[in-house]
Amino acid sequence: MSATYTTKKILVKRSYQFLALILILLAGGLFLIPKHQKHDGIPPEQFVKNLLSTERYISTDLLADRMVNQDPVLLLIDTRTTEEFEKFSLPNAINIPLAQMFDENLNGYLNQEIYDIVLFANDNFLANEAWMIGNRLGYQRLYVLDGGLSAWFETIIEPPYPKETMSKEAFELYAFRKAAGKYFGVANDTVEIATKVVKKKVPKKVITKPKKKKKMPEGGC
Amino acid sequence: MKELEKTKRISISAILFLLVIVIAVLTFRKPQFSFSNSSVNTLEVVTNSSHVISLDEFKNLDPSSYTLIDIRTNFDFSKGHLNNAINIPLSQTLEAVNNGTFSDAESTENTVIIYGEHPQDADAAWMLLFQMGYEQIKILTIRTYYENRQFHVKNVEVGKPAYDFAEKMKKASVQKIKKVEAKPTPAPKKKVITQPKKKKKMPEGGC
Numbered sequence: 001m002s003a004t005y006t007t008k009k010i011l012v013k014r015s016y017q018f019l020a021l022i023l024i025l026l027a028g029g030l031f032l033i034p035k036h037q038k039h040d041g042i043p044p045e046q047f048v049k050n051l052l053s054t055e056r057y058i059s060t061d062l063l064a065d066r067m068v069n070q071d072p073v074l075l076l077i078d079t080r081t082t083e084e085f086e087k088f089s090l091p092n093a094i095n096i097p098l099a100q101m102f103d104e105n106l107n108g109y110l111n112q113e114i115y116d117i118v119l120f121a122n123d124n125f126l127a128n129e130a131w132m133i134g135n136r137l138g139y140q141r142l143y144v145l146d147g148g149l150s151a152w153f154e155t156i157i158e159p160p161y162p163k164e165t166m167s168k169e170a171f172e173l174y175a176f177r178k179a180a181g182k183y184f185g186v187a188n189d190t191v192e193i194a195t196k197v198v199k200k201k202v203p204k205k206v207i208t209k210p211k212k213k214k215k216m217p218e219g220g221c
Numbered sequence: 222m223k224e225l226e227k228t229k230r231i232s233i234s235a236i237l238f239l240l241v242i243v244i245a246v247l248t249f250r251k252p253q254f255s256f257s258n259s260s261v262n263t264l265e266v267v268t269n270s271s272h273v274i275s276l277d278e279f280k281n282l283d284p285s286s287y288t289l290i291d292i293r294t295n296f297d298f299s300k301g302h303l304n305n306a307i308n309i310p311l312s313q314t315l316e317a318v319n320n321g322t323f324s325d326a327e328s329t330e331n332t333v334i335i336y337g338e339h340p341q342d343a344d345a346a347w348m349l350l351f352q353m354g355y356e357q358i359k360i361l362t363i364r365t366y367y368e369n370r371q372f373h374v375k376n377v378e379v380g381k382p383a384y385d386f387a388e389k390m391k392k393a394s395v396q397k398i399k400k401v402e403a404k405p406t407p408a409p410k411k412k413v414i415t416q417p418k419k420k421k422k423m424p425e426g427g428c
Contacts, residue, residue, distance in 0.1 A: 012228050019235045026242060044254040044315060044353060051345040052312055080380075088386040099268040102261060122382040128341045129267050132348040133260055150383035157393050187396040 041137040050135050057146040058118055060155045061173065064180040067091070075115035079130045080122065090120070090152070091184065098130050113140050120145035120152075156181050254315055257354040272347055274334065274359045276376035287332040288322075292346045293365070301365075301372025303336065311337075311346055323355045336361040340379050 042050075050056075066074050067090075076093035078085045085095040096106045110117065111134075119127040119142060127144045134142050145152070154160075159177035162170040178186075266272055284305065291298050291306040298308040309317045317323065326333045333350075335358060337343040343360040350358050363374040 012232070015232060016228075019232070019239070022239060023235075026239075041256070041260075043252065044256060044349065047349060048312065048315060051349065084382075088390060099264070101264060122380055124339070124341045125344065125379040128344060129348070132345060133264060133267070136256065136348070136352060137260055149386055153384055153386065153389055157389065181393075185390065186393045193398060193400055 042135070047136050051132065056131055056135075056142065056144050058143045059146050060152050061177065061180075063118060063145060064156050064177070064184075068180055068183050071116075073115050075109065075117050077109060077117055077119050077130075078121070079119050079126050084122075088149075090149075093120075096130075098126055101130060101133065110134055110142070111137075111139050116141050116143060118143045118145055121148050123148040123150055156184065157186055254318065254353060256352045258352045258356075260352075263348070263352055266351070270379075272351070272359055273340070273362050273379065275378075276361065276363050276374065279334065279361055287334045288326050289361075290333060290335045290346075292335055292337045292342060297338070297365075300367065300370075303374065306336075311342065314346055314349060318350070318353065318355075323350060323358075327355060327357055331357070333358045334361050335359070336363055336365070336374075338365050340364070340377055 076090050078089050078093045078095045079098045080095075081097050082095055085093075085097075089095070094109060096109060100106055101110065110130075119130050121127040124144065124147065127148060131142050131144050147154075156177055159174055159181070162174050289303060289306040291302050291308045292311045292314070293302075293308070294310050295308060298306075298310075302308070307322075309322070323333060333355070335343040335346050337346070340360060340362040343362075347358055347360050362377050362379050364377050365372065365374050367373070
């Protein structure tokens with residue numbers, strides 16, 4: 001073996017050791033990299049865009065339509081407290097009070113991609129809070145009932161009768177709302193029952209007609 | 222010689238690998254904005270509703286202790302706004318964070334109070350900022366509206382039901398019966414045939 005070969009061999013060995021050393025140092029350096037919090041969910045820029053968009057809102061009419069047609073992927077979630085839920089809630093709604101959003105057995109209803117979830121409360125505020133927290137974590141298919149139960153009552157249960165000057169669509173909407181209301185338990189319109197009438201004796205009014213005087217035609221006759 | 226060839230390839234690949242790592246480390250940039258507050262933390266604050274402040278409470282505050290921010294659009298702001306309010310539309314909130322508006326407020330121990338057209342708009346801004354780590358923020362629960370081109374605000378009690386729903390539903394589900402007086406059937410009219418009266422024609426000309 002030549003001298004150059006052995007030196008080359010040694011050099012190679014040395015360079016390998018050198019490389020190995022560098023790699024070990026780098027591995028150690030990984031521990032020293034400043035910890036930047038890895039947040040779960042979406043970045044703030046995306047969150048702002050979602051906050052500004054109004055796509056999350058579903059109107060009471062659309063929701064009523066889907067409920068009447070028994071949409072299989074629809075899931076209603078009441079975000080109010082249990083007592084309010086028990087007093088009154090929409091049919092087939094599940095109660096997940098806002099404070100218990102992250103409970104193990106309840107979180108599964110929110111963090112899934114099978115159903116369209118409609119969050120509702122008395123008004124927009126609470127439901128929106130649930131939506132925002134879920135949205136930041138990347139939950140999909142969350143919607144908010146626009147106006148909450150207050151709007152539900154104002155539109156479906158007691159729809160305002162459109163004025164005569166309103167468009168045909170307004171009347172069709174009213175008819176739809178009335179029909180939907182019947183599905184949810186609103187009774188039919190008032191039923192009229194005829195009752196026997198007791199005739200009141202009315203004194204005969206005597207009207208004297210002023211006697212018409214015959215006017216003689218002017219001029220000669 | 223063949224042995225050396227192999228080792229040459231290995232060493233070249235090792236050096237390239239190291240180069241890649243070095244470049245990655247140098248170009249690594251921390252994301253500009255990130256959420257630092259956890260969702261669980263946020264939920265706790267939200268459930269206590271400790272981040273809302275009503276109009277009456279707000280009026281009792283010392284003006285120098287807070288910074289008032291209006292998150293409506295520039296146009297709405299120019300039509301009318303609360304005194305001493307700064308306009309930061311929701312879409313430009315992140316830029317404001319960049320400019321340090323909120324970190325300044327934090328460092329001077331100023332509370333940031335946000336209001337918008339509805340409480341939920343202010344809540345959106347609060348959610349964004351709180352989860353990014355700015356905790357000294359409160360929402361003013363008011364509704365803004367214009368009447369006779371004047372700017373007005375009205376306090377809102379968030380989460381309060383507008384009606385007693387159970388009662389209303391009960392009433393609505395009861396069949397309403399209205400007693401109506403039966404209209405007396407009018408007696409059939411006697412058919413009276415009047416012969417047309419013959420008019421006596423006056424002879425023309427003189428009388």
